Amino acid sequence: MGVIDRAKAVSGFSETQEETRPYVCLACETTFEIQHHRCPVCGSFDVRCAKWVQD
Numbered sequence: 001m002g003v004i005d006r007a008k009a010v011s012g013f014s015e016t017q018e019e020t021r022p023y024v025c026l027a028c029e030t031t032f033e034i035q036h037h038r039c040p041v042c043g044s045f046d047v048r049c050a051k052w053v054q055d
């Protein structure tokens with residue numbers, strides 16, 4: 001297990017989720033396979049790459 005794998009485990013972020021749905025709406029936290037310009041669920045424009053927002 002490498003450092004990156006351990007970091008993922010610590011963050012609690014599912015590796016499977018990251019690979020299949022790498023984008024997330026910051027407003028409603030729905031994840032997507034593609035990056036929508038506007039969230040189809042809540043209409044927010046805050047759809048970001050999940051890698052940037054996981055903390």
Ligand SMILES: [Zn+2]
Pocket residue numbers: 025026027028029030039040041042043044
């Ligand atoms: Zn949303």
